[in-house]
Amino acid sequence: MTSTADPRRARSRGKLLDAAADLLVSGGAAAVTVEAVTRASGVARTTLYRNFPSTDALIAAAFRRLLPAPAAPPGDLPVRDQLVHLCTSLTQLLQSAPMQQSLLGWLAMGRHVPDDDEVGELRRGVVDAYTAPLHEILSAAEADGTLVPGDRDLALAQLGGPPVLARLIGLRPYTQEDVERLVDDFLRARLPGDAR
Template identity: 50%
Template sequence: MGEQPAAASGAGPREDPRRVRSRARLLDAATTLLVKGGTEAVTIDAVTRAAKVARATLYRHFDSGTELLAAAFGRLVPPVAVVAEGGDLREQLVSLLTAQAKLIEEAPMQLTAMCWLGMGPGLGDNADRPELRSLRRHIAEQYRLPFDRILAGPAARELLGDMDPDLVLAQLVGPVVFTRLATLPPLGPDACARIVDDFLRARALPEGD
């Protein structure tokens, strides 16, 4: 198996459909096991048995069980939150943070993926493997991109001046993540508005600067 030669017309290489199907079956099995039983359920034996493929086939797609699990997480992490344009800086941040809090509460798989990456393979010898890089990028985009779009705008620059994006993300999203990890009551719109107000009050430049 493997990629087929490029067509004479100059089209790019097309992957063998049998390879595509076997990878899809492996990921279907891995994601089902992950949802039902957590990370410990996603073993090589369990996945190959559920997908009805040989171990050798799995290893043609994934170098290890760690890469397979990262790919399964990547399937389950939801897309980037979308915030409607318009409104002032505070309104946009409150809307985005409220959306993020709801997403974490209702579909916390990206939080599970963050914990898995941070406490295990994301820090070890496998950290630079393709599936792990892809998962880290996916999670980062989930949290970063919507905030980056807002904070890069002229209103944010005028009110807040130069800022460290990583610190801003920690200050705004950190309480939401901590609340979920600590199994505290979820943060609703009023709490998210308070977090944003406290952030803006602490970070706003003095008048005249």
């Protein structure tokens, strides 16, 4: 990732990201071209390439700037209600935010590059935004014996995967009842044996 210790370089990077984010919002990833970003930002092409080695790196940095995160639930709710709250927030983001769908679609197109660049940072940012609140809920529930410990990445896929897939391939939107069923099915598999 590029260092931004020089204030002029940081200012130029900020202008480039502002322009790229605006283009991303108004026209999607296809609108974020070197020509469009340099024109909108007033920053030279050579400066763009000093800050971002590729258009993918620029798009990833702009997506990261715009990345919405699901709302974390209040911690004083029962575990089921916390999970329903979190999954509802995630589902609403997916269904109502075109940027979220665009971001997931862009990443799903197979941007396989080293993890030390902007695309890798974007992937980690997406994972962190979705896993942090889920890990917190599951850690507390596993610690107090409400749930059997299990694979956290699998839990994220089980709870977040279906709404993501539905959105990406154009299935009907998830309803609140669908979210609750998803959470209840997940919880049934994670309850201690005597609680089933």
